[in-house]
Amino acid sequence: MKFANKKKAQSAIQILARLLILPFSCLLLISFFLLCNCLGNTSSQKEIEKPIDMTYSMGYNIAQLEDSEENELIRYGYELFQNTSKYIGPGNDKKNNVYAGNNLSCNNCHLWSGTKAYAAPLVGIIKRFPQFRGRENKIGTIEERVNGCMERSMNGKIIPPDGKEMSGLLAYMSWLSRDIPEGGKVFGQGFVKINIPDRAVNLDKGKTVFEARCIVCHGEEGKGVLSNDGYSYEYPPLWGEDSYNDGAGMTRVITSARFIKGNMPYGATYENPILTDEEAYDVAGFINSQKRPTKRNRERDFPDLKKKPVSTPYPPFADTFSIRQHQFGPFLPIMEYYKSEYNIVKSK
Ligand code: HEC
Numbered sequence: 201m202k203f204a205n206k207k208k209a210q211s212a213i214q215i216l217a218r219l220l221i222l223p224f225s226c227l228l229l230i231s232f233f234l235l236c237n238c239l240g241n242t243s244s245q246k247e248i249e250k251p252i253d254m255t256y257s258m259g260y261n262i263a264q265l266e267d268s269e270e271n272e273l274i275r276y277g278y279e280l281f282q283n284t285s286k287y288i289g290p291g292n293d294k295k296n297n298v299y300a301g302n303n304l305s306c307n308n309c310h311l312w313s314g315t316k317a318y319a320a321p322l323v324g325i326i327k328r329f330p331q332f333r334g335r336e337n338k339i340g341t342i343e344e345r346v347n348g349c350m351e352r353s354m355n356g357k358i359i360p361p362d363g364k365e366m367s368g369l370l371a372y373m374s375w376l377s378r379d380i381p382e383g384g385k386v387f388g389q390g391f392v393k394i395n396i397p398d399r400a401v402n403l404d405k406g407k408t409v410f411e412a413r414c415i416v417c418h419g420e421e422g423k424g425v426l427s428n429d430g431y432s433y434e435y436p437p438l439w440g441e442d443s444y445n446d447g448a449g450m451t452r453v454i455t456s457a458r459f460i461k462g463n464m465p466y467g468a469t470y471e472n473p474i475l476t477d478e479e480a481y482d483v484a485g486f487i488n489s490q491k492r493p494t495k496r497n498r499e500r501d502f503p504d505l506k507k508k509p510v511s512t513p514y515p516p517f518a519d520t521f522s523i524r525q526h527q528f529g530p531f532l533p534i535m536e537y538y539k540s541e542y543n544i545v546k547s548k
């Protein structure tokens with residue numbers, strides 16, 4: 201009996217142990233996974249520097265704005281951003297309101313109304329200014345930055361800082377920046393990085409890419425296609441009289457290749473690019489080898505020449521590389537020169 205009891209007691213312990221072993225090992229497994237997950241997350245967060253994916257997580261639906269005087273100004277800024285030529289372009293109704301020299305819209309380069317990641321988005325922009333600007337070698341205001349695009353990308357003249365147009369644009373950008381923390385750093389700022397080929401642009405290959413991938417929308421002569429209203433563009437021009445001028449950021453092959461990589465052909469995104477880095481590089485060189493308006497006084501840009509991006513296609517330079525090399529590369533030797541001569545690391 202005793203023996204039997206002992207056996208019973210033993211098997212009871214065994215049963216209990218068996219019963220416990222399952223939940224216990226489950227717990228262990230779960231905590232192990234949780235731990236791994238945490239560790240995994242922190243390391244990937246470090247890599248991409250705390251992403252704030254403004255493009256998808258915030259609402260930018262202008263139609264949802266209630267009616268108020270303040271929102272009216274935001275709406276006007278948005279309108280101006282989307283249909284710039286209608287309000288301040290060379291052919292607009294009010295002759296005393298012509299500031300842009302071409303019929304592009306801000307939205308043609310700052311895609312999705314300035315909210316697309318890696319299309320120089322303007323989300324957070326208000327909080328990134330004032331900031332140091334190499335082109336002027338001084339602290340610049342947001343008004344000056346907008347006017348930088350006015351004088352170059354829009355081939356026009358400055359918008360008065362105290363007028364309705366500038367107030368509208370700033371109201372719209374403030375609205376885009378409303379939930380972004382101080383400093384304005386956001387995921388997707390600027391353009392996507394590419395591996396810059398260690399060779400000059402191949403213009404023939406660039407032409408081939410243009411013909412295969414761009415001509416359908418941007419047209420035979422890169423002239424673009426006008427919309428029905430007769431002045432704004434369905435597909436904006438890539439060169440010629442109505443394009444950005446030769447002092448614009450987009451004329452720098454590296455900047456333009458990075459824009460193209462993340463955004464063109466239309467439909468490409470940084471996550472799903474269509475062109476290889478080499479194709480983007482060659483086609484950027486090709487479109488920028490074509491004729492476009494001239495920016496006056498370009499030689500005054502970058503008073504401290506060492507701060508000039510290496511692919512700025514116009515002199516003077518703080519180095520002895522040829523103008524052609526600054527236009528079409530190879531850029532890596534120029535970057536290496538600045539590193540060894542001045543200890544300046546350049547990425548564009
Ligand atoms: C032809 C293309 C193009 C057009 C059109 C254009 N921009 Fe830009 N814009 C750029 C590029 C390229 C940059 C970044 C330049 C650089 O990398 O230095 C930029 C930068 C900016 C910045 C600074 C962004 C930042 O993250 O620091 C602001 C603000 C801006 N543009 C406003 C405007 C406004 C407002 C308009 C319309 C009036 C406009 N842009 C039209 C190409 C364009």
Ligand code: HEC
Pocket residue numbers: 307308309311312409410413414415416417418434435436437438444450460464465466475483484487
């Ligand atoms: C399916 C049509 C389409 C194709 C194909 C296409 N684009 Fe575009 N592209 C656009 C549109 C539309 C815009 C203006 C974006 C907006 O307003 O939303 C644009 C804007 C641009 C801009 C900035 C504005 C300007 O006029 O300078 C550049 C540069 C550009 N495209 C280059 C290219 C290149 C290079 C290719 C070929 C690799 C290409 N695009 C292929 C439709 C297209």
